[in-house]
Amino acid sequence: MRGFGALGVICVHVGIVVNNRISPAGAALQAWFDFVVAFFLVTALYFALRGEKAASAPWGPWLRQRFDRLMVPYFIWSAIYLALHVLKLCLGHQSGAVRSLFQDPVGLLLNGGTGLALYFLPLLFISLVVAHALRTFLASAPLGLLGLGLAGTAVAASFMKDTGNAYDLGTATGFNHALPGLNAFPPARLLLALLADAVRSLPLIAAAAILVRTLPSLKKHSPAWPLLAGVSALAVPPLAAQFGASGYVPEVVAGTGAFLVGWGLPFPAGRMATVVGAFSYGVYLVHQVVLEAMQVVAQKTQLELPSLTLGGVILVSLIAYGLSMMIVGAASRGGPFLRRLFALR
Secondary structure, eight states: OHHHHHHHHHHHHGGGGGTTOBOHHHHHHHHHGGGHHHHHHHHHHHHHHHHHTTOOOOHHHHHHHHIIIIIHHHHHHHHHHHHHHHHHHHHTTOHHHHHHHTTOHHHHHHHTTTOSSTTHHHHHHHHHHHHHHTHHHHHHSOHHHHHHHHHHHHHHHHHHHHTTOSOBTTTTBSSTTTSTTGGGSHHHHHHHHHHHHHHHHHHHHHHHHHHHHHSOOTTSOOOSHHHHHHHHHHHHHHHHHHTTOGGGSOHHHHHHHHHHHHHHSOOOOOHHHHHHHHHHHHHHHHHHHHHHHHHHHHHHTTOOOOOBOHHHHHHHHHHHHHHHHHHHHHHHTSOHHHHHHTTOO
16 A cells, blocks of 8 residues: 555656656646545554554653654655755756755755655654544544544644645745744744644544544455445545535545555555565655656756656656665665665664
């Protein structure tokens, strides 16, 4: 499931290779893959809550473990992507762009330098912190109460997004419309961004808690309902889009649907599936380097790439995914530094 999610992230960012020249059909596929962030969150929260339940490690060791797993790679790769971007600008003699890049250091910190997908790691970290704080309630609350919590928090998260108060990647701010003055102060801006992430995570946490309580073990024969429910949930956003109501569908719907589809499909739990899952985090971290390298190769060879069609988006995504897997696989045979760099256990 994690490997498919990583492929979806690459598909969303594949426009880097051709300077975002994507055909309408290819863009539609990218839009369909918008569920991957919510899918990653539901998946991570599900396995975290299933492992913790009501009993868990004290806060100190728990925070150190999560910070080391998520935030250390975040800071390392933020520095890597920022350095590569500065190098590209310098080679292009764009010194003015370099100066403007550093005019918003808080934005660079919150967005992971110039890494397109790194913002997800603080979001995941905050989601896990909130889930850990609520673990006793989530393990003991009646399912009906969790369902009400899911509905209420989904409405709250959607309202926050609709009013422009969700975390904004463009401005690297949260609650910008509700509290614009506070965002002028870096510490307050950081706290508001984290608070926006926490509100966004609440319905996903509720969904993961319900799934922990209702899904059978993977070791048992899985009933048909998770797959049917997942397919139905994934059909909701495109169906709503046909009626101009896609903005009213909370992201938890597609994220939970994708999780249920992954759970319900009869994939064999072999060595390949284990490797794909183990390497997915590293693929997520390195894929932008691979896509930008493909862009440079196309430019240096003066290869005039046309707009990517639906098939082109799929083909380039698979090539980038394969190259990323090869890089992470090579790192897995390296020393402790390389394994840490690519977040390999």
